[in-house]
Amino acid sequence: MSQMKIAVAGADGRMGRMLVDAVDAAPDAVLAGALGLAGTPAIGQQVGQSGIRIDADLATGLAGAEYLIDFTRPEGTLQHLAYCAEHGIKLIIGTTGFDDAGKAAIAAAAEKTAIMFAPNMSVGVNVTLKLLELAAKSFAEGYDIEIIEAHHRHKVDAPSGTALKMGEVIADALGRDLKECAVYGREGVTGERDPSTIGFATIRGGDIIGDHTVLFAGTGERIEISHKSSSRASYATGALRACRFLADKATGLYDMQDVLALKD
Known part of the structure; x- marks a missing residue:
């Protein structure tokens, strides 16, 4: 069985660490990259069972990734979005606080790669x-x-x-x-x-x-x-479920209602 190659943005944060652990625990996934903010002490630190190092450079941090899970801030997510759209990396966005322009940018990027965007993945x-x-x-x-x-x-x-x-x-x-x-x-x-x-x-x-x-x-x-x-684990579980949903999608914008087949 092939494994999903997943990178995690904000890998040193509370949610990022939870996502790294969830990827490591999933039999159908492998941690392929970890992103962090340039200039922070986290850069270069190893995370996960595979010892992936946190990197601020997108080309390096996403070199082996098919998916990026991003629960960071709008400004960071939008930078990741542009790179993922250009290189065909599927994106699972749990970041909140986007303005209308940010949401429009996500919709535009979904014409180039598959994106699951939801404010809550539980x-x-x-x-x-x-x-x-x-x-x-x-x-x-x-x-x-x-x-x-x-x-x-x-x-x-x-x-x-x-x-x-x-x-x-x-x-x-x-x-x-x-x-x-x-x-x-x-x-x-x-x-x-x-x-x-x-x-x-x-x-x-x-x-x-x-x-x-x-x-x-x-x-x-x-x-x-x-x-x-009571735990961020439910968000991480939902994010992995979203990755599996996007596996056969090349482009398009989806949400968790799509993932869970809850739409009429």
Whole structure:
């Protein structure tokens, strides 16, 4: 059985180390490269069972790779994106915080190589997204919708990419545009709640991996749909599942709903 040759971006970070371990543990995968930021102490360090060294040079770090898993920052991912598109390396993107231009660049690169792009690769989160789509259609009238998310103190973007994806799924199910109906903060005299809005609340603290709750608040009842992560291992497992999904894809832009066959 041939093994998937996988490189990991940000291999010295919390998520990167988890991804390296997941690749090493998978019988159908081998670590083929590791990327890090130039000038950091991680450059040159060995990672994984194969002793691959972390490299800042893309040509060196990706020389033997067929796939790159990237959970870093938008600016770094976009640099990796251009290289992967040019050299036909398949890309699994879990990075969050992209602006519209960044998302457009990912879509354009997918015309040259296969890309799986999702703000959260947990199987549980993506099943939750499907549940939210079904729930939103049932609670379209008479229910106020609020999305509450909590993450560790080191997370730099808010709301989380997963929370925004939840909002997009709900808004689409209701025939709304999230850009027009989202409310990201409340302070002072805000007036009565507009029933057409979708509210977001953000919590940052400690070492919370990622908690997300969507509240449908009606008259006389509240429905809460929640997902709580206790380990980043579920993200790594999902990323490897995405690699397997892309194995027979040459180009195209996909998400975890495609990987899990959850689309209608």
